[in-house]
Amino acid sequence: MKLRVAVLAVLLSAAVATLPPLLLSTERAEAQGVSNSLISGYLTRMGATWKPHSQDANAFVVTKTSGLKRASRVEMIITNLAKDDLVTLRAFPQTGDQYLALGGARDQSALMKAMLQRNATAFGAYFVDSDGDIGFRYVFTTESGLGYESFRVAVNELLRIADDVVVALYSQHK
Numbered sequence: 294m295k296l297r298v299a300v301l302a303v304l305l306s307a308a309v310a311t312l313p314p315l316l317l318s319t320e321r322a323e324a325q326g327v328s329n330s331l332i333s334g335y336l337t338r339m340g341a342t343w344k345p346h347s348q349d350a351n352a353f354v355v356t357k358t359s360g361l362k363r364a365s366r367v368e369m370i371i372t373n374l375a376k377d378d379l380v381t382l383r384a385f386p387q388t389g390d391q392y393l394a395l396g397g398a399r400d401q402s403a404l405m406k407a408m409l410q411r412n413a414t415a416f417g418a419y420f421v422d423s424d425g426d427i428g429f430r431y432v433f434t435t436e437s438g439l440g441y442e443s444f445r446v447a448v449n450e451l452l453r454i455a456d457d458v459v460v461a462l463y464s465q466h467k
Contacts, residue, residue: 314359329353332444339448353424362456367385384452405421417431417451428459431450
């Protein structure tokens with residue numbers, strides 16, 4: 294009987310010693326991401342004018358042409374990178390049916406410096422794509438999902454910022 298109690302005590306001690314590390318473990322869960330149908334549903338619910346991207350099945354193109362202050366059009370590319378738990382929003386304003394090109398700036402260095410300085414306090418970030426077009430972006434991490442209200446606010450803010458703020462900054466350096 295004493296042997297059984299001793300064995301039980303040793304087993305219990307071993308279990309107690311290994312239990313806290315298991316309980317405190319914070320390993321990353323499997324990538325959850327969000328579905329393309331969730332994003333398309335959110336865009337439809339918002340009443341946004343959108344279509345699937347012609348070259349990327351995980352991307353959506355949102356176009357805004359009315360209610361703009363400075364741009365003639367703003368095009369937003371929303372890309373679902375589910376395996377990376379990311380959704381990217383990239384807004385490209387146009388004036389006179391042309392994207393704002395870094396090459397069209399009078400002083401490219403001054404414009405790039407101004408964009409970088411504003412990135413420090415901006416809602417999103419200025420960027421220049423591989424074609425030299427200037428845009429404004431925001432990135433969601435989606436490990437915990439993606440809420441409608443957060444998505445709606447981000448889309449609307451990026452469209453507003455691209456229309457008003459990005460075009461104004463570009464115009465100062467044109």
